[in-house]
Amino acid sequence: MSKRIGMEIALAAAxxxxxxxxxxxxxxxxxxxTHIPEHxxxxxxxxxxxxxxxxxxxxxxxxxxxAGASGTGARAFTATSSQGLLYMYEVLGIVSSMRLPVVxxxxxxxxxxxxxxxxxxxxIMTMRDLGWLSLFAAxxxxxxxxxxxxxKIAEDAAVQLPINVNLDGFQLTHMVEALFLPDQKEVxxxxxxxxxxxxxxxxxxxxxxxxxxxDIFTExxxxxxxxxxxxxxxxxxxxxxxxxxxGRRYEPIEAYKTKGADVVMxxxxxxxxTAEIAVDELRxxxxxxxxxxxKLWRPFPFxxxxxxxxxxxxxxxxxxxxxxxxxxxxLAAEVRSALYAEAARPVIENALIGLGGRDVTxxxxxxxxxxxxxxKGIYEFYGVRx
Amino acid sequence: MAQKKWPETWQExxxxxxxxxxxxxxxxxxxxxxxxxxxxxxxxxIKCGICYIFCPExxxxxxxxxxxxxxxxxxxxxxxxxxxxxxxxITMIEEG
Numbered sequence: 323m324s325k326r327i328g329m330e331i332a333l334a335a336a337x338x339x340x341x342x343x344x345x346x347x348x349x350x351x352x353x354x355x356t357h358i359p360e361h362x363x364x365x366x367x368x369x370x371x372x373x374x375x376x377x378x379x380x381x382x383x384x385x386x387x388x389a390g391a392s393g394t395g396a397r398a399f400t401a402t403s404s405q406g407l408l409y410m411y412e413v414l415g416i417v418s419s420m421r422l423p424v425v426x427x428x429x430x431x432x433x434x435x436x437x438x439x440x441x442x443x444x445x446i447m448t449m450r451d452l453g454w455l456s457l458f459a460a461x462x463x464x465x466x467x468x469x470x471x472x473x474k475i476a477e478d479a480a481v482q483l484p485i486n487v488n489l490d491g492f493q494l495t496h497m498v499e500a501l502f503l504p505d506q507k508e509v510x511x512x513x514x515x516x517x518x519x520x521x522x523x524x525x526x527x528x529x530x531x532x533x534x535x536x537d538i539f540t541e542x543x544x545x546x547x548x549x550x551x552x553x554x555x556x557x558x559x560x561x562x563x564x565x566x567x568x569g570r571r572y573e574p575i576e577a578y579k580t581k582g583a584d585v586v587m588x589x590x591x592x593x594x595x596t597a598e599i600a601v602d603e604l605r606x607x608x609x610x611x612x613x614x615x616x617k618l619w620r621p622f623p624f625x626x627x628x629x630x631x632x633x634x635x636x637x638x639x640x641x642x643x644x645x646x647x648x649x650x651x652x653l654a655a656e657v658r659s660a661l662y663a664e665a666a667r668p669v670i671e672n673a674l675i676g677l678g679g680r681d682v683t684x685x686x687x688x689x690x691x692x693x694x695x696x697x698k699g700i701y702e703f704y705g706v707r708x
Numbered sequence: 709m710a711q712k713k714w715p716e717t718w719q720e721x722x723x724x725x726x727x728x729x730x731x732x733x734x735x736x737x738x739x740x741x742x743x744x745x746x747x748x749x750x751x752x753x754i755k756c757g758i759c760y761i762f763c764p765e766x767x768x769x770x771x772x773x774x775x776x777x778x779x780x781x782x783x784x785x786x787x788x789x790x791x792x793x794x795x796x797x798i799t800m801i802e803e804g
Contacts, residue, residue, distance in 0.1 A: 421724035482723055520726050529727035542725050544718040548745075 324438030324502040324568070331462035332357035332495040334503060335427055335487075338469040339650040340371045341509040344425075345396035348376040348387035352406035353439050354491035355429030359401050381623070385410035385417060385424070386399055392422035397473065400424065403491055404431035404445045413450065417484045419546060420530050421519065423476035424484040427469065430591065431491040432643075440679020441491040443590065444643035447652045453546050455485035455553055456620035460576075460594040462499035462569075464617070465489045466497050467570060470509055475560050476624075477516045481553045488619075490592040492679065504568065511568055537606025550621045557618060562674030574623035576615040580607060584635045585694040586668070590616045590653060593640065593675070594681060600687030610689050616646030616653065627660040636694045637668040642676045642702075650674065672701035742785030743764035744800040750775050751796035759798060788799065 327334070339347075347366070350357035366375045374391075378384045381402050382423040388398040403408065406429060417424050428446055430437040446456065447526050455475065459465040488495045489495050504512075520528045534542050552572075561572040578594075579584055581599050589597050589679045594615035604611045616623075631637055641651020649655045654672035661667040673690055676682045682704075690704060715721045722728075746759075755774045767782040768789060778789070790798040 400762070417725065517724055519727070527730040529732075530724060532725060532727055534725055538721070538725070541715060541718040541721050545721040545723075548718070586730075629795075 323627070324504045324508065326500065327503050328498055328500050329462075329503075330357065330496060330498050331465050331489065331501075331619070332429065333361045334499075334501055335463055335465045335469050336361035336365065337503055338503050339399055339425075339427070340365045341504065342399075342425075342513055343371070343472045344373050344399040344473075346374045346376065346388065346391035346398045347400065347493060348378050348384045348391070348398070349400045349402070350381050352381070352403050353405075353429075354431055354495045355401045355403040355427060355489075356429050356439070357364060357495060360431065361694075362399075365513055369646065381406040381410035382413060382565065384586075385413035388424045389413060389420065389422055389581060390419050391566055392417070395516065395518035396424075397477070397516050398424045399426070401427040401429065402435055403429040403490070404439075407449065408433065409616045409708045414449055414454065414484075415452045418533060419542070419597050420515060421482040421549070422484060423473075423482055423516070425469070425472045425482065426486045428488050428640075429487050429491045429495040430488050431476075432583065436513055438678040441493050442642040442677050442679065443488070444489050446486065447643050449486075450620060450652060453483065453550060454620060455481075455483055455550070455557070456488065456618075457485065458590045458617055458619055459494065460489045460496065460589075460592055460615055461503045462494060463570070464572075466501055466503060466567070467564065470562055470694065471564055471572070472590070473516075473559050474513050474563075475553070478553075478556045478560070479517070479519070482519050482554050483549060483553060488591060493592045500670070502568075508567070512563070520539065537659075544669055546623070554618075554621050554623070554689065572617060574616070574618035576617060577630060578613040580612030582662050583610050585610070585691055586612045586614055586631065586634045586637050587687065587691065588614040588616065588637060588639045588653065588657065590640075591642070593642070594603070596682060596684055597640075597687045599684045600691065604686065609691070619627055622656050622660070624660045628656060628664060631668050632666075634668040635678045636671065638690055638694055640673050640675050640690075642674075643704075644674050644677070644701075654701060664696040669695060671695075671697040673697075673704040674701060675704045677703075701707045721771065737781045737783050739781045741778075742783060743803055744785045744787060745803055746778050746787070746789050746798045747801055748776055748795045749799065752795050754795050754797075756795075756799070757791050758794070762788050763781065765797060772780045
């Protein structure tokens with residue numbers, strides 16, 4: 323039986339990870355994800371979880387330890403944020419190319435500078451092209467659910483890829499929320515033990531991470547890309563199973579009151595919750611607006627994207643980071659690519675919001691809805707002074 | 709697990725490019741990289757084995773009499789053996 327509890331989301335995410343019975347946890351603290359591994363270390367110390375908790379000296383070592391552990395067939399978990407993610411960067415592509423299903427929570431935080439510890443999505447966006455699956459939680463319940471779903475998705479025989487679950491730093495990690503925490507029996511029923519494709523063992527030697535020269539690199543890259551594209555089917559299957567067992571529905575893009583909407587907003591992560599209220603209030607005033615909440619960032623849901631905007635006149639894509647010197651925000655760039663070949667596509671505007679922890683209120687979202695169609699460039703820094 | 713020696717197509721690439729047999733670096737002949745080859749003058753060789761120890765390719769082998777020579781299927785011609793040989797018994801000569 324799931325228990326309804328009130329708990330800080332980072333702690334609840336850690337409880338969810340513990341329910342997945344990881345064998346190895348290797349992490350280095352960095353705000354705002356710290357409470358996740360900190361609480362896991364408590365759980366291990368209390369004897370509630372039989373896992374190896376490795377206090378590493380850096381994030382580079384955290385991801386390297388996870389790679390080694392995962393290579394032996396263990397279930398490995400880590401968590402990080404911002405600069406810590408950048409510090410493990412080198413190993414991220416190695417883990418995905420070696421098809422090691424490591425699960426990582428990212429307490430999203432801006433990349434400095436100026437030095438900033440608050441929330442935006444610039445950390446995860448730097449690693450979007452490294453072959454990891456990537457989910458975005460909009461609230462604490464989704465964070466808990468996605469932690470458990472992630473192990474099943476990543477370890478599926480057809481996937482065998484690492485996955486990250488994104489929780490907005492502070493806005494989610496440090497928020498106390500009422501949520502359902504499944505019990506051990508339920509999670510055991512949902513999540514079987516990992517069956518690795520291959521594992522490092524002296525009796526059965528295998529080589530992982532061998533040199534790939536120009537002769538093979540193109541084929542290896544195509545195989546990696548295809549594995550990521552094909553993982554979509556497994557994600558949808560696992561989400562169906564989750565819905566059947568736990569009653570909560572997950573989709574790559576969740577539509578909120580988009581029926582008959584002329585203007586639709588698109589968000590990732592916790593901002594979707596605030597935007598929902600703005601949609602409710604505007605709908606009450608008779609303004610036909612709607613909301614799309616992206617939950618699956620990699621593999622990007624191109625087909626769902628095309629379907630989601632049918633009949634929409636203006637789509638305001640919000641991004642919580644800027645591709646400096648590029649086309650605005652990374653989500654908008656993806657959405658534009660997804661819809662470019664469509665005969666009837668909405669006008670796409672891109673608002674860069676909530677950078678480095680700046681609050682975006684219900685009124686801000688209403689303001690953005692009202693300004694729809696008036697954007698001057700291909701992207702705008704919403705609310706920028708000057 | 710059965711595995712092709714070398715995948716032709718992307719479909720044949722194993723997940724993670726894993727290799728399920730040991731010792732297969734022997735099948736990859738790096739000798740073609742070589743521009744110079746090491747030649748031993750056994751009259752100067754004192755059989756100390758420093759060439760054997762320093763060869764990064766581990767392709768220097770000792771014969772029955774205790775002298776050394778490089779396996780040219782693998783020797784990349786890096787010249788480390790000649791550089792390290794303090795009696796000066798190894799000379800690098802141009803290939804071709």
